[in-house]
Amino acid sequence: MDSQFxxxxxxxxDLIARYLHAIGKHLPASRREDILAEISANLIAEVExxxxxxxxxxxxxxxxxxxxxxxxxxxxxARYRPQQYLIGPTVFPYYWLILRIALVVSxxxxxxxxxxxxxxxxxxxxxxxxxxxRFPYTALLNATIVTAIFAALEWAVSRHEIEFPERDGWKPxxxxxxxxxxxxxxGVLAGLVAHLGGILWLAVAPFHPYLVLGPGAGYFxxxxxxxxxxxxAIYWPLVGLLFLPLLIETGVFLHSLSxxxxxxxxxxxxxxxxxxxxxxGLALALRVHEYFTVIGTAADQAKYAxxxxxxxxxxxxxxxxxxxxxxxxxxxxFGRRLFKSSAPALSFWKTGAQL
Amino acid sequence: xxxxxxxxDDLFENLRMELRRGCLVLAVLSQLRVEHYGYTLRKALADHxxxxxxxxxxxxxxRLEAQGLLASEWREEAKRNKRxxxxxxxxxxxxxxxxxxxxxxxxxxxxxxxxxxxxx
Numbered sequence: 001m002d003s004q005f006x007x008x009x010x011x012x013x014d015l016i017a018r019y020l021h022a023i024g025k026h027l028p029a030s031r032r033e034d035i036l037a038e039i040s041a042n043l044i045a046e047v048e049x050x051x052x053x054x055x056x057x058x059x060x061x062x063x064x065x066x067x068x069x070x071x072x073x074x075x076x077x078a079r080y081r082p083q084q085y086l087i088g089p090t091v092f093p094y095y096w097l098i099l100r101i102a103l104v105v106s107x108x109x110x111x112x113x114x115x116x117x118x119x120x121x122x123x124x125x126x127x128x129x130x131x132x133x134r135f136p137y138t139a140l141l142n143a144t145i146v147t148a149i150f151a152a153l154e155w156a157v158s159r160h161e162i163e164f165p166e167r168d169g170w171k172p173x174x175x176x177x178x179x180x181x182x183x184x185x186x187g188v189l190a191g192l193v194a195h196l197g198g199i200l201w202l203a204v205a206p207f208h209p210y211l212v213l214g215p216g217a218g219y220f221x222x223x224x225x226x227x228x229x230x231x232x233a234i235y236w237p238l239v240g241l242l243f244l245p246l247l248i249e250t251g252v253f254l255h256s257l258s259x260x261x262x263x264x265x266x267x268x269x270x271x272x273x274x275x276x277x278x279x280x281g282l283a284l285a286l287r288v289h290e291y292f293t294v295i296g297t298a299a300d301q302a303k304y305a306x307x308x309x310x311x312x313x314x315x316x317x318x319x320x321x322x323x324x325x326x327x328x329x330x331x332x333x334f335g336r337r338l339f340k341s342s343a344p345a346l347s348f349w350k351t352g353a354q355l
Numbered sequence: 356x357x358x359x360x361x362x363x364d365d366l367f368e369n370l371r372m373e374l375r376r377g378c379l380v381l382a383v384l385s386q387l388r389v390e391h392y393g394y395t396l397r398k399a400l401a402d403h404x405x406x407x408x409x410x411x412x413x414x415x416x417x418r419l420e421a422q423g424l425l426a427s428e429w430r431e432e433a434k435r436n437k438r439x440x441x442x443x444x445x446x447x448x449x450x451x452x453x454x455x456x457x458x459x460x461x462x463x464x465x466x467x468x469x470x471x472x473x474x475x
Contacts, residue, residue: 035417037429038393041437042409045394071410079414 015063016043019073026077035080043070087147087154095150099143101254106142108250110135111196112243115203119236123204188253195246202239224296225304225311230288238281245274268337275330282323291315379407381457383415384442384450387425392437416440424449 020043024036046066051057058066070076078084087095114131121127206227227235248270292311294304382405386396393413400407419425424446427438442450 037436038413038438041435042393042397042413044435045392045437049394069408071408076410079410080417 015060015067016047019043019067019070022073023077026074027080031080039076082158085154086151088158091150091154091157095146098150099146102142102146103139104250104254106138107135110138115200119203123207125204125208128200128204188249188256192246192249192253195242195249199239199242199246202242206235223304224294224300225292225307226295228288228290228293231291234284234288238285241277241281245270245277248273268333271333272330275326275333278326279323279330282319282326286316286319286323375405378405379411379415380419381450381453382407383412383419384424384446384453387440387442387446388450390439390441392432392439396440419446 020036020040023039024032027035047058047063050062050066111131118127118131252266252270290312292308292315294301294308296304382400382403383396386399386403391399393409393416396416397407397409397412400412416425416427420427420440424443425440426443426446427440429436429438431437
């Protein structure tokens with residue numbers, strides 16, 4: 001099936017031969033000769049038609065115009081491939097859903113493991129900055145892996161004409177219920193980010209007092225006043241305790257990605273758990289008898305005794321106020337819930353009064 | 356104003372191509388009740404008002420052949436080798452089904468248009 005414009009027989013500068021040669025470079029090897037022979041035959045027929053209409057051979061410009069209408073060689077070749085998408089419209093919705101979940105889970109795992117490592121190796125601003133700076137690379141790597149997996153799935157589905165997904169593979173009865181008052185996903189995510197930020201702040205603050213005291217932290221430089229071992233013994237477990245509500249909120253957020261909105265009962269339980277964990281932490285902190293101590297000479301002890309009393313008072317008052325606010329919030333939540341559940345009874349009595 | 360007109364023209368062009376794409380297979384199968392090779396098929400369809408570019412038509416012919424709806428053979432005509440396509444027996448049966456479906460769709464659309472015209 002040698003064509004007039006075969007790249008092996010035509011002059012090297014022949015435009016149509018060059019066009020066919022360029023297409024051939026992008027065709028699958030097993031079908032290259034066959035496809036090129038057909039394209040060549042159709043192209044020749046078109047050229048001969050034009051030449052018959054003009055009554056003469058086409059010049060180079062006219063040949064170029066004809067070829068331009070046929071499109072770029074690699075695009076022409078691409079249309080002969082069975083798979084036209086990296087991830088096609090059938091598989092793409094699943095890919096997009098899994099990608100988002102994978103990125104959230106990997107972000108959570110990355111920062112959790114990074115925080116634990118920082119806690120073990122020691123926290124510095126540079127290390128935190130490094131951890132945050134390396135995250136985009138981790139996220140990109142995870143996205144690449146998910147994309148490669150779904151591109152392979154697309155290849156398998158299109159090559160083997162698999163029906164994906166199975167048409168009857170889901171149950172409408174399993175759809176989550178709709179609840180009237182539901183938090184949106186952005187709100188939940190914002191809460192997660194704030195919670196994680198709070199934990200990171202608590203982890204870093206002891207080593208960088210300016211995060212708590214601002215410019216006033218300068219007064220503590222070189223001061224003999226330090227936190228007692230009793231306070232350190234309870235501080236890190238309390239920070240760790242804060243991960244439990246974070247884990248639950250993350251689970252709720254991931255579940256909400258599939259469209260499931262937490263019920264009001266579930267949100268109430270989450271709220272109670274969070275408040276209770278905070279109350280337990282604050283109660284444990286209040287049981288510490290000594291928060292600060294002076295490490296130095298007897299003169300330092302005498303000089304800074306009053307400062308220790310002041311710091312201790314501020315700490316105890318802060319803890320008690322925090323405890324009271326948290327307890328009040330818990331009682332308020334219970335009270336509102338109780339009021340709402342009795343609201344239908346109240347409206348009945350109102351209607352009765354009007355009659 | 357010019358921008359919104361261009362957007363409307365572009366949108367119309369996209370929707371028009373989508374509509375034509377949906378009819379392409381039926382048009383090709385129908386035309387191949389008579390044997391053609393790629394270029395003459397394109398000309399025949401264009402003569403009937405169904406212009407298709409080569410980049411769409413020629414790969415489509417191969418796909419339909421791979422699906423068993425067309426058969427092809429290389430033959431010499433006017434001193435040149437050309438690949439001629441025609442309907443296979445499965446292709447004829449499929450064409451009959453598709454024509455039936457096309458007539459059903461046409462009737463449905465005619466009813467929808469009639470109802471909408473009345474309401475308008």
